[in-house]
Amino acid sequence: MSSLLTPELLRRLEQLQLLAARRAKSSARGERRSRARGQSVEFADYRNYVAGDDFRYIDWNLYGRLDRLFLKLYEEERELPVRIFLDASESMAFGEPRKFDFARQVAAAVGYVALSGFDRVSVIPFPAMGDSQGEPAIRNAELAARSALRSVRGKKSSIQFFQNLGSLNATGSADLNDALRRGALEARHSGLAVVLSDFLDPAGYEAGLNALVGRGFHVDIVQILAPEELTPTVFGDLKLVDSETGGEQEVTFGKYRLKVYQQAVQNYIQRLREFCQVRGINFFSAASNTSLEDLLLRQLRKSEVWT
């Protein structure tokens, strides 16, 4: 069915449903409760009859007792827009297995769960494609995939969804803050935002996440790091070149400083975690070689991203 997810995993994902703390605000009908009043079986409230109202919704029992006309209101069920922000920058192309591959798998899983629940899924890979990037044929194919991923709905679209995800490439230099802010502004309705990135942007991540939260999104983030980033294996006098910015940094690194480095990484993760906790963001951190099932079926479930 897909090279991203195994059939067994897909079967188990079908049983899950995304949980959103807030009521869906989409205008399109769906299967989520919303504040809007409309047609469903869930009773919501009464209101006085005004001329022109549909007689079918008058509560005749109440009229019999009170001799006044009341209208029964029902909850409108709407869809939940799920926006997946996928970091497709150069830095995601590192690691064994690649961080980008892992991120795509997570995106596919989240998207599949959302599609199964009749929610609308938007995958926003960032950075945006540059003009002179890659060969024209491949570039056009990827541009087509990106535009197809802007809005996907219905379980039947999932195969196409997976294929489009598979044709994405990680390249270029990303600006996380800009991508998230832009994504928050572009959305007509808030909903669920899932950010898949390594969060290793020199400009930081705070502004972007704040923009998402401020726009009313329920945000889940998964920080994906390569095993080499957690435990480096190269020592000596090194000149490190940043894959995205091209910035150089000279370090002298020995085994004895490994703990110091690991502590620094943990501190970085912890800072991000605390930032998320304050803002009610679900935070997950995973190395690209961790088991996908463990992340999806245990950690995310435990944190009630879905159930």
Next chain:
Amino acid sequence: MNFLAPIAAVFAAAIPVVILFYLLKRKRVVRLVPSTVLWQKFLAETQASAPFQRLRKNWLLFLQILLLLLAVFALMRPYFAAKIKPAQLRVIILDSSASMQARDELPSRFEKARTEALSWIDGLANNDQMVILQAGANTEVRQSATGEKATLRRALQGCSPSDGPTRLVPALRMAESLVRDQRDAEIHLFSDGAVPDLSEFENKALPLIFHRVGKQGNNVGLIALDVRSNPEDPKQRAIYTSVGNYSTNSQVTRMQVFLDDRPVESRVLTIPAGESSPQVVLAPQEADGIFTVRLDEQDDLAVDNQASIVSRLPRPARVLLVSRGNRLLERALRSVENVQLMTATQYAESGDSFDFVVLDGVTPTVWPKCNVLAFNVLNTNWVPAVTRVEGPPIVDWKSTHPLLRYVGFDNVQVTAANVARAPSWAVSLVEAPQASLMLAGEIGRQRLVWIGFDPLESNWPLRISFPIFIANAVEWLNPANAAQGHSLVQAGDAYRLPLLQPEPSATVTYPGGATRTLQLDAKANEFVFGDTAKSGIYRVRLGTNETAFCVNLLNAAESNIQPRNELTFGAYTKVAATTLRRANLELWRTIAWIGLLVLLFEWWYYHRRTA
């Protein structure tokens, strides 16, 4: 603190070079990483494309500069000047006597003393000078005054211990003469203090510093050895020896006697602490040979555990009595064993060679060239000034001399006698208040006994002491016995052998087996060999004749190896052992050690930060 080599400070110019190396950029391995965000903490170095970079705080640089500073500091050879004033001349006296071979200090006292003396050479200040004397049986100047440390070290390395006794007095006298007019001069004596009496050396103002070596004195040794005919059985030989115990507790030791490597006797001796045990061993002997006495003892000093003596069978002495008739004297001579006596009334040069001549009141026309026992004879060559005295009382006699062994003059009265002051060749044996009645000594190689009175003008021949004296005189004047005495040499002393005819060369075989051939002067009438530092049996080949002599320590003062804390000079002066070690406490070794540790730390640190 001072510096011995301040010029080495120029090496400090290397420090800027080290800093320059750190200014140069290190070549680094280029590595592409996803992001450098995680490495911000390791931002120890900033980026620069120029070949030079700003100097940063780097512990390696500090360590290397510290290392360099230490090295320069050590090369400058700092020292703490002195617990004592720097002297201008130092005279080192290194005791090289047998007791310095004691092994209570490892490897030996001598090596310890040498090491200590070497440290004094190291501590010699730039313009100081040093003299090295080696004091064994003889004093040798190993190095005259110089400030050249390499030469001094070489001289000291060339010293070696001998098996001989210590004769410190000549060395001290030489040192005294060297420092006499020098200001601030010092004499450093490196010795164990096991030296004989120094009472003849009197100098209160001697700037002597006594460096004592040695810790203990656990030693049993042979201190006397002689061989004679057994008085009770002429066929047997009697070996007289004495074993001294200089340990602090009683010792049990086995003494073995060999005749030409053939065991003769073995006995176990128990000797109390500080005492000596005289031993007499009787042994039959058919031919001339060498007796060796050996102690099976593992003590600190090995040299004195063995001694040898050449034993020649007695030959009859040929004696000529020139007398107008003295039956008492004649009978006394005849009663001595092994004497062929001939009598004459006048001495004349004859073809017969005699071992010695007895002149009894007869003045010969030609004085004999052999040994002489002269009664009441006037010879101005021997005794220049003689006074005639009536009835001189005998007030003193020298009973330690071999001639007066067991001889007493208690009841001897003399009617009239010639008395004389002892000339330089002789010692006075019997004293009257005015002068000497009896003289004995050697002129050249001729032994003389001069007695100033006629025995018949005294009651001496009636006393038991007279025949004993005659027997002693026969033994002392017999040239064979004298040769016997000569063949027993104390280590360091010269061996002398009269030559009957001129020999062109002599070959000496040392105890170790080495040989040495010596060219002799055609006119020489005596062979003198002085290279007797090692004890053992030496063999001399002169033409077709071969003879042996034995070199032994046999010195009680030397066997008593107990180190002394104090040396006594003369009646009043005492010099205590010093605790000084070296003049200048040089620090470069310590600094070099610290430098090594810093180097090791730097190495470890470097590998730790990159490995």
